[in-house]
Amino acid sequence: xxxxxxxxxxxxxxxxxxxxxxxxxxxxxxxxxxxxxxxxxxxxxxxxxxxxxxxxxxxxxxxxxxxxxxxxxxxxxxxxxxxxxxxxxxxxxxxxxxxxxxxxxxxxxxxxxxxxxxxxxxxxxxxxxxxxxxxxxxxxxxxxxxxxxxxxxxxxxxxxxxxxxxxxxxxxxxxxxxxxxxxxxxxxxxxxxxxxxxxxxxxxxxxxxxxxxxxxxxxxxxxxxxxxxxxxxxxxxxxxxxxxxxxxxxxxxxxxxxxxxxxxxxxxxxxxxxxxxxxxxxxxxxxxxxxxxxxxxxxxxxxxxxxxxxxxxxxxxxxxxxxxxxxxxxxxxxxxxxxxxxxxxxxxxxxxxxxxxxxxxxxxxxxxxxxxxxxxxxxxxxxxxxxxxxxxxxxxxxxxxxx
Amino acid sequence: xxxxxxxxxxxxxxxxxxxxxxxxxxxxxxxxxxxxxxxxxxxxxxxxxxxxxxxxxxxxxxxxxxxxxxxxxxxxxxxxxxxxxxxxxxxxxxxxxxxxxxxxxxxxxxxxxxxxxxxxxxxxxxxxxxxxxxxxxxxxxxxxxxxxxxxxxxxxxxxxxxxxxxxxxxxxxxxxxxxxxxxxxxxxxxxxxxxxxxxxxxxxxxxxxxxxxxxxxxxxxxxxxxxxxxxxxxxxxxxxxx
Numbered sequence: 001x002x003x004x005x006x007x008x009x010x011x012x013x014x015x016x017x018x019x020x021x022x023x024x025x026x027x028x029x030x031x032x033x034x035x036x037x038x039x040x041x042x043x044x045x046x047x048x049x050x051x052x053x054x055x056x057x058x059x060x061x062x063x064x065x066x067x068x069x070x071x072x073x074x075x076x077x078x079x080x081x082x083x084x085x086x087x088x089x090x091x092x093x094x095x096x097x098x099x100x101x102x103x104x105x106x107x108x109x110x111x112x113x114x115x116x117x118x119x120x121x122x123x124x125x126x127x128x129x130x131x132x133x134x135x136x137x138x139x140x141x142x143x144x145x146x147x148x149x150x151x152x153x154x155x156x157x158x159x160x161x162x163x164x165x166x167x168x169x170x171x172x173x174x175x176x177x178x179x180x181x182x183x184x185x186x187x188x189x190x191x192x193x194x195x196x197x198x199x200x201x202x203x204x205x206x207x208x209x210x211x212x213x214x215x216x217x218x219x220x221x222x223x224x225x226x227x228x229x230x231x232x233x234x235x236x237x238x239x240x241x242x243x244x245x246x247x248x249x250x251x252x253x254x255x256x257x258x259x260x261x262x263x264x265x266x267x268x269x270x271x272x273x274x275x276x277x278x279x280x281x282x283x284x285x286x287x288x289x290x291x292x293x294x295x296x297x298x299x300x301x302x303x304x305x306x307x308x309x310x311x312x313x314x315x316x317x318x319x320x321x322x323x324x325x326x327x328x329x330x331x332x333x334x335x336x337x338x339x340x341x342x343x344x345x346x347x348x349x350x351x352x353x354x355x356x357x358x359x360x361x362x363x364x365x366x367x368x369x370x371x372x373x374x375x376x377x378x379x380x381x382x383x384x385x386x387x388x389x390x391x392x393x394x395x396x397x398x399x400x401x402x403x
Numbered sequence: 404x405x406x407x408x409x410x411x412x413x414x415x416x417x418x419x420x421x422x423x424x425x426x427x428x429x430x431x432x433x434x435x436x437x438x439x440x441x442x443x444x445x446x447x448x449x450x451x452x453x454x455x456x457x458x459x460x461x462x463x464x465x466x467x468x469x470x471x472x473x474x475x476x477x478x479x480x481x482x483x484x485x486x487x488x489x490x491x492x493x494x495x496x497x498x499x500x501x502x503x504x505x506x507x508x509x510x511x512x513x514x515x516x517x518x519x520x521x522x523x524x525x526x527x528x529x530x531x532x533x534x535x536x537x538x539x540x541x542x543x544x545x546x547x548x549x550x551x552x553x554x555x556x557x558x559x560x561x562x563x564x565x566x567x568x569x570x571x572x573x574x575x576x577x578x579x580x581x582x583x584x585x586x587x588x589x590x591x592x593x594x595x596x597x598x599x600x601x602x603x604x605x606x607x608x609x610x611x612x613x614x615x616x617x618x619x620x621x622x623x624x625x626x627x628x629x630x631x632x633x634x635x636x637x638x639x640x641x642x643x644x645x
Binding site for chain 2: 001003006007009010011313316319320321322323324325326329397398399401402
């Protein structure tokens with residue numbers, strides 16, 4: 001006869017509610033781990049998928065995901081000249097906040113080096129890739145922009161031609177893919193009045209310039225649009241992505257580019273580690289500590305629940321001792337209930353989590369390793385938390401049955 | 404006396420049992436030099452006012468609360484010598500002693516039949532055989548129709564009969580009952596006492612019953628009385644005038 005099952009059956013309502021509570025607590029522990037995995041996935045998804053062997057960024061910076069990185073547009077050609085480089089692409093990346101249909105929208109904009117890079121590495125769930133150099137965009141579904149919908153960014157209107165899923169920035173903002181010229185146009189968009197004021201200021205500075213005094217016709221040039229002025233450079237890129245020819249010695253290419261004074265170069269893994277160690281490390285520690293705290297709290301709560309459950313049947317335990325039940329029967333009664341509580345709590349956590357986690361604003365990824373690890377921890381805390389109840393049961397005297 | 408010393412003709416024998424609680428100024432002598440012999444098949448009544456030490460004596464004989472000094476023999480085997488146990492007391496209780504209390508003391512989360520069955524399963528009976536024997540006992544005691552009810556759904560008398568069934572389940576050589584008929588009407592009380600006598604005579608068990616019910620004293624073979632911790636009188640049934 002299974003005494004644990006009989007006791008649970010007798011107090012089913014209370015046990016079910018208790019298990020539900022423990023399950024909800026374990027769901028939070030499970031969710032915290034899933035949030036961490038989601039952050040890591042979000043942080044590295046671009047680096048993993050974009051298919052670059054090397055990332056060339058502004059000298060002494062850690063790249064566009066960590067900080068502002070500016071490199072000259074002509075760097076893409078310089079890199080292409082390095083032996084072993086098969087292709088080089090321009091890359092622009094930044095985050096903007098705009099209003100769409102009355103809602104604040106944070107968009108991580110990524111400029112694709114179209115037509116070299118049409119975004120083939122992006123997995124679409126609807127629509128198509130970019131087919132023209134301007135005014136088209138691929139957006140992540142998390143942004144809430146529908147296929148065919150238009151959105152005004154800067155002075156232009158862009159049409160969503162493709163929808164992706166799970167393409168998020170490190171901060172959890174949905175990605176929008178546009179061509180590089182469009183990305184730079186959005187990033188460096190300046191209001192008309194500001195441009196006019198700059199031209200006027202340029203003219204004013206020219207009037208007192210010694211060069212203009214010697215060559216007055218230069219003053220006419222100052223009033224022209226910036227793009228017509230050869231002295232003013234094109235907007236700068238965030239990075240240049242390099243694809244190496246097969247069989248190329250990666251280190252050799254890195255050594256060559258590292259010798260250039262204006263850029264730093266990272267391998268794909270290097271950039272990945274920078275993201276993980278630089279941006280995710282604190283989050284990892286914070287979530288890790290929360291998980292430990294929640295696990296300890298879960299263990300304490302389970303211990304108190306099991307202790308209370310033991311106290312509730314202490315008279316029966318004394319009676320069992322009186323009629324000669326060996327310790328293993330009493331230990332089994334408490335331990336089995338602890339394990340049932342833990343296992344059912346875990347199952348509840350998993351089942352509810354599957355329904356609830358997709359509603360979270362950030363991605364929650366439950367990996368098999370994490371789930372197995374948590375299952376092991378739950379079994380362990382079930383055993384440990386039953387010790388208090390077992391200790392109480394072992395110390396109760398059969399005399400108490402006579403009281 | 405050596406550990407192997409036995410007295411095979413006696414179901415229960417106690418020699419000079421003394422129980423002292425506390426020490427110094429707070430010392431209380433609950434039982435003093437209490438000796439008793441119960442033969443196989445003998446039914447003994449233990450009378451006495453509240454606080455006289457009856458329950459203390461029963462707890463010592465039942466190997467629940469060892470005496471401060473004195474010896475307890477069960478089935479001729481030395482089991483307790485003062486606080487020193489000469490056997491695994493819990494295992495010994497399981498195999499040889501049946502308990503019945505004033506309150507039925509049933510396990511609340513087990514049905515009537517399961518309360519009896521658990522005692523059998525603890526003694527190594529299979530669940531199927533245990534249930535069969537438990538049902539037979541409940542039938543014998545007239546509560547088979549309530550076998551699947553929880554104790555909370557039974558009357559006091561029905562609960563007590565289930566407790567009696569549990570005590571008899573393993574055919575113990577010793578039955579200890581502490582005011583078992585207190586919750587029963589006089590008719591049921593007498594039936595239970597007769598049942599003890601029947602079990603004692605049929606199984607050869609030694610039975611000690613602590614009771615206040617003087618109407619059923621004719622059933623007992625021997626009557627002891629305790630007062631102030633002393634086992635004062637011993638009355639053979641024939642000479643009982645209580």
